[in-house]
Amino acid sequence: AVNHKLWPEIEKVTMEQLHYARLGVGEDVGVWQLFAEDGEMRMYRREEEVDGLVVDPLKACHVVRGVTGRELCQIFFSPEYRSGWETTLEDMTVAETISNDTLIFMQTHKRIWPASQRDALFWSHIRSVPDTEDPDASDLWIVCNHSTELPQYPPNTGKCVRVYLTVCLVGQTFIDPPKDSKKISREDISCKITYCSVVNPGGWAPASVLRAVYKREYPKFLKRFTSYCIEQCKDKPIQF
Ligand SMILES: O=S(=O)(CCO)c1ccc(-c2ccc(C3CCCC3)c([C@@H]3C[C@@H]3c3ccccn3)c2)cc1
Numbered sequence: 001a002v003n004h005k006l007w008p009e010i011e012k013v014t015m016e017q018l019h020y021a022r023l024g025v026g027e028d029v030g031v032w033q034l035f036a037e038d039g040e041m042r043m044y045r046r047e048e049e050v051d052g053l054v055v056d057p058l059k060a061c062h063v064v065r066g067v068t069g070r071e072l073c074q075i076f077f078s079p080e081y082r083s084g085w086e087t088t089l090e091d092m093t094v095a096e097t098i099s100n101d102t103l104i105f106m107q108t109h110k111r112i113w114p115a116s117q118r119d120a121l122f123w124s125h126i127r128s129v130p131d132t133e134d135p136d137a138s139d140l141w142i143v144c145n146h147s148t149e150l151p152q153y154p155p156n157t158g159k160c161v162r163v164y165l166t167v168c169l170v171g172q173t174f175i176d177p178p179k180d181s182k183k184i185s186r187e188d189i190s191c192k193i194t195y196c197s198v199v200n201p202g203g204w205a206p207a208s209v210l211r212a213v214y215k216r217e218y219p220k221f222l223k224r225f226t227s228y229c230i231e232q233c234k235d236k237p238i239q240f
Contacts, residue, residue, distance in 0.1 A: 004098050006148065010125050014144040017168035018129065021142070021194040025059060032059060036219040043219055047211075053201055054210040058218055060195040064226045066186040067233045068240055069171025070128065072193065073141035075229050076169045077126040079103065085228035088112075088217065095150055101126050105145075106153055108160055112213050115205035119160035122147045122167075131172065138173045138240070161203035170194045173240065186238060195222060 004010075025032040025044050036043035040063040045056045064072065075081045079094050086092075088109045096104040102125045111117040122145045131137040145167040149155075155162035172192045175184060197218075201210060 004102075006098065006102075006123060009146070010102060010123060010144075013146045013166065014125050014127065014142060014168075017144045017166065017196065018140070018142050018170060021059075021168050021170040021196050022133075025061075028059075035215060038219060038223065041219070041222060043222070045214065049207070050200060053204065054207045054214075055198055055200045056211065056214060057198045058196065058214065060193075060218065060222050062193040062195070062222060062226060063190055064193060064229065065190045067191050067229045068173040068189060068238060069138070069141040069191050069193075070173070071233050071239050072171040072191055072226075072229050073126055073143045073169060074239075075232060076225070077101075077103075077124055077143045079105070081228070081232065084232075085225045087220070087224060090117075095121065095153060098123070104148060104150065106150075109163075112209075112217075115201070115209060115213070116203065117160045118163045118202065120147065120163050120165055121150060121153050121155075122165060138175070141171045142168055144168045156203070161201070163202045164200040165197065167197040167199075168195070184238065186234065189238065193226070 030046050032044035032046055034042060035045050041060065043060045045058050048055050048057060079092065082092055083089060089107060090110045091108040093106050094103050095106045098104065102123060104123050106121050108119045124143060124145045126143045128139040128141045131140055145165065147164040174190050174192065176188045178184060178188050
């Protein structure tokens with residue numbers, strides 16, 4: 001994929017998102033508001049508008065037991081699992097396969113009344129990176145989704161308004177070694193997740209409506225996604 005014309009952007013945005021995800025909510029610029037909590041899940045947002053459109057950045061931290069960062073990111077990245085966890089999807093197609101770790105998705109999301117229906121066209125890239133801060137720690141896995149353009153999918157031509165998004169999901173595996181050097185099992189592993197998203201709704205939608213949608217949909221999405229991963233992985237050999 002290194003010779004693809006999008007590669008410089010993919011490299012830049014993915015590494016920027018990795019840095020951004022690793023900033024704690026205290027270290028980041030701007031004030032994060034905790035707006036949802038459920039067990040180990042903490043969901044923060046910042047209220048931001050661009051041209052009068054709500055584009056509230058979102059950052060969610062969670063810990064999921066029994067799956068690795070690699071397994072979690074592979075499920076988030078792979079098209080074949082998406083309909084199992086992305087409940088707001090009406091349609092999804094892989095518009096281009098750039099390489100085995102980089103795809104371009106065209107997705108139509110279900111209409112969320114009273115906003116008009118949205119679609120999203122974005123490249124999606126998965127990679128693992130060594131943890132620079134702690135060389136003993138396991139690799140970080142990241143999936144980065146970033147809006148892009150393709151001539152065969154011009155925006156705002158049909159019924160849907162095109163959203164513009166940048167999303168990342170970062171997973172890091174932690175192993176709690178079992179006693180007397182038994183084989184590591186799923187009870188001994190957990191995964192720390194950071195999910196970041198900025199979604200520009202593309203066309204006008206009332207701020208109050210969008211904020212209500214975000215408040216309702218994001219916690220639901222992350223809970224459903226993580227339980228889906230646990231379900232998918234539980235009877236399979238661990239992929240570190
Ligand atoms: O992480 S992903 O890459 C996973 C791949 O699917 C992703 C996540 C979210 C979106 C998304 C697209 C549109 C909208 C809105 C904007 C105006 C009307 C619809 C929303 C709103 C925030 C709410 C929402 C949040 C979570 C899940 C679905 N819905 C979210 C797209 C992709």
